[in-house]
Amino acid sequence: MSFKLIEKHRSFGGEQCKYRHYSEVLHCEMTFSLYLPSNKEGKKIPLIWWLSGLTCTDDNFSQKSGFQRLAEKYQAAVMIPDTSPRGEHVADDEAWDLGQGAGFYLNATQEPWAKHYKMYSYITEELTAIASSLVPNFSGAESIMGHSMGGHGALVIGLKNAARFKAISAFAPISSPSQIPWGIKAFAAYLGEDKASWKEWDASELVKEAGMPPILITQGTQDEFYSKHLDETHFLNNARENNVEYNKVEGYDHSYFFIATFLEDHFAFHMKHLR
Template sequence: MKTTNSWKSFGGTLSVHEHDSSTCRCPMTFAVYTPPGEGPFPVLWYLSGLTCSWANPMEKSGLQAHAAKYGVMVVAPDTSPRGKGVADDEAYDLGQGAGFYLTATQAPWSEHYKMDVYVTEELQELVFDHFPGDPARQGVFGHSMGGHGALTLHLKNPDTYRSVSAFSPIVAPSQVPWGHKAFGAYLGEDRAKWAQYDASELVRERPSQAKILIDQGVADGFLEEQLKPELFEAACAEAGQDLTVRRHEGYDHSYYFIASFMGDHIKHHAEALRG
């Protein structure tokens, strides 16, 4: 691992790192905000959306001020494997920048696209070997495709990620065009395999003890076709999952929306991970 950039921010440090990933079989980049103090700190994993990388939340969300206030460390992985030799597509919603936090089983994607394993195993080990995080106090959150990732990784690993939240998540990818395209390419046409990466299906099988927080902008152009939070609300009600969905008039899918409520999300996690 090598550090490629580092900046002082709100008394803490924002740093960017590169390493050769054995899981994704290519170089990977991630960022860490370490708050002021000695630690060990609770750790929040922020998963970005389509076309994004570590840079979007670290540069646009204003998370550093809130992370410093509540004394939490934030890790932002990339959204997919990247580089020469890594399978890609001309469209923004498949290939590089669109890993969907799953393990692809179909060629040519299966060689590199293993983002769930990368985040939950390889990057876990790397982060806790090099940064003052507390592995017993971890939460996960994200935006859009990353909100999908946060919900599914939490539901599959509730003992690792004790708290969870999401901005504008893709909650039912098996039922929307983004998911049809990505899951069909990465996983094939067996929809039973899709269900293992669909939060609305997973929560019916394995509701968690966490209080899930979702914020959604009502002016989001993707709301009705791609996001459909009502499907997750129905699944959670059926499963007895604690869920709060807050709908905000006038807000869209952008980081202006995310920055407006980032403080609420970091507070949500900090309170859940206290002690």
């Protein structure tokens, strides 16, 4: 495992770091960000994963949300991957909702995507090993959260690894990708036209299973993408037997102003299950 520190900033007593490495899974150079709390008492600390949405990189959450104050308050490390493979030799699309910046946190099976678009394996295997080596006094306790496409990623990765992640939360997630335009377009491209194969990457199918981690979802009523891409009905109908808290908040949109407003609720939720 080889990675290089390219930025480090003091923030609320901890350190906001940015790294670059060559991914053997994605076959390209990647960056990721990691916040390490001060941990002045030398205690074991948990790790929270954040997955960002369409068009984002690992910088959006670290620079816009102000999460560092909460990570320091709760003494939790936070890992922020990029949203897709990157580079001139990596397949892309002219549209903003497919290709680079739109990896959908799955393992693609179709050309020209299959070689590079393995974000699920990248996060759950390669980046997991790197995180374990970079977080001092890591307790081994992990949870996962995300926004929009990253909310989809958090739900899917958390549900597919229910024994690993203690809690899952999402802001305005794509919770039923097989039912909405963003997901249908991406799944058809990355996975092919056989919709049976889509179920493995659809949170509304995965949530049917017993023994899932507790889930918190927050959705703004003024979200411009809500009615077309983020409807929760199918997901919640399938999640009746599971522990899902779904909160609609009046007047909030899809932006980081929305995320920053409710982020402390999400951190408190995660820490309740990580300690």
